[in-house]
Amino acid sequence: MKGSENLENICDYCQHDLCIKRVPVFAPLEINVLEEIVPYVMRRNYARGSLIVHEGDLLTSLYIINKGSVKAFKTSLQGKEQILYVFAEGDFFGESYLFNNEESGYSIEALEEVQICTLEKSHFQNFLLANPEVALKIIEELGRRINLLEINIQSMGVRSVDTRVAALLLEYLEKFSFDDATGPIIQLPLSREGMANSLGIARETLSRKLTALEQQGYIQSVGNKALRVIDKSYLEKMAGR
Amino acid sequence: MKGSENLENICDYCQHDLCIKRVPVFAPLEINVLEEIVPYVMRRNYARGSLIVHEGDLLTSLYIINKGSVKAFKTSLQGKEQILYVFAEGDFFGESYLFNNEESGYSIEALEEVQICTLEKSHFQNFLLANPEVALKIIEELGRRINLLEINIQSMGVRSVDTRVAALLLEYLEKFSFDDATGPIIQLPLSREGMANSLGIARETLSRKLTALEQQGYIQSVGNKALRVIDKSYLEKMAGR
DNA sequence: CGCAGTTTTGAAAAAGATCAAGGCTAGTGG
DNA sequence: CCACTAGCCTTGATCTTTTTCAAAACTGCG
Numbered sequence: 001m002k003g004s005e006n007l008e009n010i011c012d013y014c015q016h017d018l019c020i021k022r023v024p025v026f027a028p029l030e031i032n033v034l035e036e037i038v039p040y041v042m043r044r045n046y047a048r049g050s051l052i053v054h055e056g057d058l059l060t061s062l063y064i065i066n067k068g069s070v071k072a073f074k075t076s077l078q079g080k081e082q083i084l085y086v087f088a089e090g091d092f093f094g095e096s097y098l099f100n101n102e103e104s105g106y107s108i109e110a111l112e113e114v115q116i117c118t119l120e121k122s123h124f125q126n127f128l129l130a131n132p133e134v135a136l137k138i139i140e141e142l143g144r145r146i147n148l149l150e151i152n153i154q155s156m157g158v159r160s161v162d163t164r165v166a167a168l169l170l171e172y173l174e175k176f177s178f179d180d181a182t183g184p185i186i187q188l189p190l191s192r193e194g195m196a197n198s199l200g201i202a203r204e205t206l207s208r209k210l211t212a213l214e215q216q217g218y219i220q221s222v223g224n225k226a227l228r229v230i231d232k233s234y235l236e237k238m239a240g241r
Numbered sequence: 242m243k244g245s246e247n248l249e250n251i252c253d254y255c256q257h258d259l260c261i262k263r264v265p266v267f268a269p270l271e272i273n274v275l276e277e278i279v280p281y282v283m284r285r286n287y288a289r290g291s292l293i294v295h296e297g298d299l300l301t302s303l304y305i306i307n308k309g310s311v312k313a314f315k316t317s318l319q320g321k322e323q324i325l326y327v328f329a330e331g332d333f334f335g336e337s338y339l340f341n342n343e344e345s346g347y348s349i350e351a352l353e354e355v356q357i358c359t360l361e362k363s364h365f366q367n368f369l370l371a372n373p374e375v376a377l378k379i380i381e382e383l384g385r386r387i388n389l390l391e392i393n394i395q396s397m398g399v400r401s402v403d404t405r406v407a408a409l410l411l412e413y414l415e416k417f418s419f420d421d422a423t424g425p426i427i428q429l430p431l432s433r434e435g436m437a438n439s440l441g442i443a444r445e446t447l448s449r450k451l452t453a454l455e456q457q458g459y460i461q462s463v464g465n466k467a468l469r470v471i472d473k474s475y476l477e478k479m480a481g482r
Numbered sequence: 483c484g485c486a487g488t489t490t491t492g493a494a495a496a497a498g499a500t501c502a503a504g505g506c507t508a509g510t511g512g
Numbered sequence: 513c514c515a516c517t518a519g520c521c522t523t524g525a526t527c528t529t530t531t532t533c534a535a536a537a538c539t540g541c542g
Contacts, residue, residue, distance in 0.1 A: 200398025
């Protein structure tokens with residue numbers, strides 16, 4: 001196994017596997033256009049639990065997740081953690097800091113063994129100036145993210161905790177589940193504590209809510225890291241979508 | 242007075258007052274570059290209380306606030322309102338919906354007599370493709386907004402209500418205050434209910450928190466629409482900045 | 483199989499929300 | 513210019529929800 005800070009420039013052709021291609025924003029581009037930036041893409045591996053970005057760092061690169069997943073979170077003065085995103089394969093981050101010399105507003109930690117491609121700010125800027133259609137794509141993607149954040153704020157502001165728990169489960173169902181013979185199973189990307197820290201509630205409260213859902217027969221926990229969804233439509237009704 | 246739906250194309254030269262110039266994103270551009278889009282800018286007036294955008298509308302223009310202020314909010318199924326932003330002169334909105342054909346995620350209502358410039362999607366897109374540096378500026382601005390939203394989510398998730406009230410007052414102090422002989426006075430853009438709906442708390446709770454701050458001598462209310470800040474540093478300490 | 487780290491559960495305390503009056507403001511019209 | 517009133521705002525009491533603290537139970541790894 002590699003250490004957590006291995007740095008290689010082997011992505012030149014990525015054994016014909018262009019990690020950039022995994023990012024929807026770049027996907028529509030022709031291969032030969034992409035090759036302009038490929039030489040500047042670095043690839044790094046990180047072990048589970050390692051800090052990839054520390055809140056307050058000056059970010060000078062765009063980060064693209066090639067494999068694995070990470071959490072983005074802010075820590076309050078009292079040490080409480082608010083998780084903002086779970087990024088998985090194909091997601092990118094750091095884009096907000098590419099054009100202003102600002103510090104990262106959050107920390108990033110690997111939730112499992114992770115492989116990340118990075119692209120230096122200056123190269124990315126030049127690429128965008130030469131390919132304005134990609135800039136539009138990025139504006140589009142940022143718009144999507146702003147939308148999600150706005151929905152999140154509404155949830156935290158006006159919706160009950162039960163509602164938000166249901167919504168979180170549905171979100172995970174979209175992004176982190178597979179089906180077995182008996183139905184969909186969520187591979188939880190976060191621990192109970194992590195989920196609670198995403199919702200902004202106490203660990204114990206989340207625990208109680210999940211127990212309640214299980215006792216009512218809507219879900220069934222499979223160890224601590226997975227969860228079977230028995231009645232998706234109930235969760236949907238609950239989440240009010 | 243104009244009605245609330247007056248539509249004119251008089252911004253051609255805006256009596257030499259290019260409303261576009263008020264928007265930081267466009268400010269760095271040369272006048273002659275700006276003139277490319279000026280002919281496509283429309284100007285509208287809205288009376289206080291009128292709905293400018295309804296949640297779910299298809300947005301086809303960029304909106305720039307020329308004069309006055311508006312609130313952007315989402316309404317839940319139970320009718321509870323979550324205010325996401327108060328936009329004032331020089332702010333713009335609708336940019337998130339310019340590149341995907343999506344519906345607006347929020348409603349916009351005029352908080353006072355308001356003058357708004359609009360620029361049609363297609364014209365704006367062409368302009369951006371021709372002026373990629375503006376696209377970068379927009380990415381930058383969206384990054385800033387994402388930052389603010391993330392801070393907001395953290396606030397709602399991990400900070401106490403007292404803390405958040407203090408933070409809201411400081412935010413208003415930045416954006417909506419003037420100084421009189423005795424010190425800074427905030428011209429509150431929102432009613433108590435509006436402020437409560439920004440914070441995601443009950444109207445009564447906000448009321449109690451403000452009363453407490455006033456009794457402790459940190460602020461002093463001036464009617465219902467203004468508020469004198471007596472001890473800014475205390476608010477800052479409280480808000481934890 | 484056992485231990486370390488999570489998670490669950492229980493009980494008590496705290497924080498907000500809600501309900502119900504009552505009071506104040508600011509704009510209106512005499 | 514003052515009195516009036518509708519709409520806001522504040523206050524009190526009670527109720528609900530969530531947090532906190534403490535301890536027991538469980539999971540998954542070694």
